[in-house]
Amino acid sequence: MSTSTPPGESSEHPDQGGSVPDEQWADFIRQAESGGAGAPKEPSARARMVTARLRALDEEAAQARGAGRPWRRKPAEPWQPEGWRTGPGPQAGAGRPxxxxxxxxxxxxxxxxxxxxxxxxxxxxxxxxxxxxxxxxxxxxxDEDRPTPARPFEGSPALSWADGAEGIELPEAEAAGGMSRAEVERALRSTRQLLIAANLDPATLRGERPGAALDLLDPLQKGERKRLERSLAEPTEEQDPLMMFSRFDPDEAQLAGDVVKTRGVMTFEAGDPGSVEVHADYTFVYPLVKPGGDEVARTIVRRRLTTVLHDPKRFEATGGKLSIRTSDQNFGNSACEVNDGFLHPSFPSDTPAPGAGGDDVDPYDRDAWQSDGSCGTVTRT
Incomplete structure (x- = not known):
């Protein structure tokens, strides 16, 4: 059997278009019930579903006509099989976030x-x-190796060295030379204080009188303290305060920041009976700028110092005061032939000085020692 489809209506879904003539519904029902020509003896499930739907529509239309009101079929439910072409589900949609x-x-x-x-x-x-x-x-x-006021030790081996007094460490004291452990410890501590006052104290570095350092020395030691006092007042080549103190002319060079790098070692041994000797070997690296400038230079000073603490019961000495046995020094990046009691660094922009002669010297090499009074050319600062 064939049916015609009104405009805008689908033949596969008769409940989704306009009205179907009553005569056509009745004719279709009669043929289905009588098993007439063209009607299957055993309708399919699809046919039975359509038949039941048509009957319901027919009854609904009849009821509407009997009540004298217009009848329009209800729109089909917007039903679709779950999960079939419905767009991304919750899990698929969550993939994007x-x-x-x-x-x-x-x-x-x-x-x-x-x-x-x-x-x-x-x-x-x-x-x-x-x-x-x-x-x-x-x-x-x-230039990452170029020092600046903010990084004055850039490019220097001293970058990893200890800051100031932290680099002056004391060995563990024990009795020696007829001196008790406490007396040996006093000799070690006094020598450390002398190194700090003579090489790290800001007043000393500015060229002022190093009173704290001088007060640690025994006034009864013949000539030593008087010699140092004279060298500070009237420096000469023979009487040079740089033999004990690190000093800069404040009109020429000032410390860049407040850190001086330090590395070295301190030991002790028995001296003459009733005395203990302390041996100190330290290198100090000073970062410097010109007043009002920002160009950095570094001067390196290495000192080898031997102090002695005597027992005043056995020696003509002042209890707790140090005597100087030896004092040697090497200077890197300082004018060699100037004897005014100050260290004179050379800055990168300075006019190169005439060659000083002598051997090339690495001021950071602690295995080598340059003899006193000799001049050389530093290989690095």
Missing amino acids: RKGRRLAAVLGFCAILGIFVVTMRPSLVTDHLPGGAGGAGGVAEF
């Missing part, structure tokens, strides 16, 4: 990594900025 979160996490990690790298190596950015450290209007040139 997860991808977004993963992408955001990756971008966040990259941003944090970039900030960390730039923080550790700002030159990666500043070196490529116009007008940067290397000059205006071009690619910046930046």
